[in-house]
Amino acid sequence: MILRQAVDADLDAILAIHNDAILHSTALWTDTVVERGDREEWLATRTAAGDAVLVAIENDEVAGFASYAQWRARYGYRNTVEDSVYIAAPYQGRGIGRALLVELIEHARGAGHHVMLADIESGNAASIRLHESLGFVEAGRLREIGTKFDRWLDLTILQLDL
Numbered sequence: 829m830i831l832r833q834a835v836d837a838d839l840d841a842i843l844a845i846h847n848d849a850i851l852h853s854t855a856l857w858t859d860t861v862v863e864r865g866d867r868e869e870w871l872a873t874r875t876a877a878g879d880a881v882l883v884a885i886e887n888d889e890v891a892g893f894a895s896y897a898q899w900r901a902r903y904g905y906r907n908t909v910e911d912s913v914y915i916a917a918p919y920q921g922r923g924i925g926r927a928l929l930v931e932l933i934e935h936a937r938g939a940g941h942h943v944m945l946a947d948i949e950s951g952n953a954a955s956i957r958l959h960e961s962l963g964f965v966e967a968g969r970l971r972e973i974g975t976k977f978d979r980w981l982d983l984t985i986l987q988l989d990l
């Protein structure tokens with residue numbers, strides 16, 4: 829597996845993984861798929877901010893991606909970032925999410941950030957397990973603050989002190 833910074837040529841694969849998560853999971857709390865331009869802007873904004881957007885390459889294709897960005901926009905939050913990790917369905921459960929998150933944490937440490945947060949739908953056992961196995965601890969749980977697929981969703985917030 830190769831881990832590297834994402835480039836424009838990765839965006840079709842990133843878009844497919846992102847939209848698959850919108851359509852088939854509660855990882856992203858929206859029902860509306862996005863166009864390529866949305867991901868182009870996302871990559872450009874994060875790259876310009878110095879935030880990591882990493883891809884994992886397996887069999888010459890993008891198997892997954894991970895990224896972080898400042899948690900909230902106000903200046904006082906500038907040392908707190910929120911991560912996101914998405915693996916294409918055929919590649920899940922093979923250690924790729926873990927490898928990406930390890931690299932992402934190192935990048936955030938190197939950039940001088942102080943805390944990394946993960947906001948995870950409380951039923952997402954794989955993502956909660958992945959984060960806890962790398963030292964994230966539960967900082968809180970917000971009940972029924974979201975809805976998708978005709979049910980309420982809880983949000984679990986996990987925190988890693990970098």
Ligand SMILES: CC(C)(COP(=O)(O)OP(=O)(O)OC[C@H]1O[C@@H](n2cnc3c(N)ncnc32)[C@H](O)[C@@H]1OP(=O)(O)O)[C@@H](O)C(=O)NCCC(=O)NCCS
Pocket residue numbers: 849853855912913914915916919920921922923924925926927947948949952953954955957958961
């Ligand atoms: C959640 C996700 C990022 C995990 O990445 P992955 O590559 O599948 O996971 P890994 O193989 O690296 O496993 C990481 C850890 O999670 C555990 N895990 C993986 N799948 C699991 C599952 N379905 N249930 C419980 N634990 C699971 C592994 O056992 C491993 O724990 P360990 O290190 O203690 O052995 C990936 O499954 C995914 O992209 N899911 C869909 C989108 C999503 O939910 N993204 C996160 C949004 S917050």
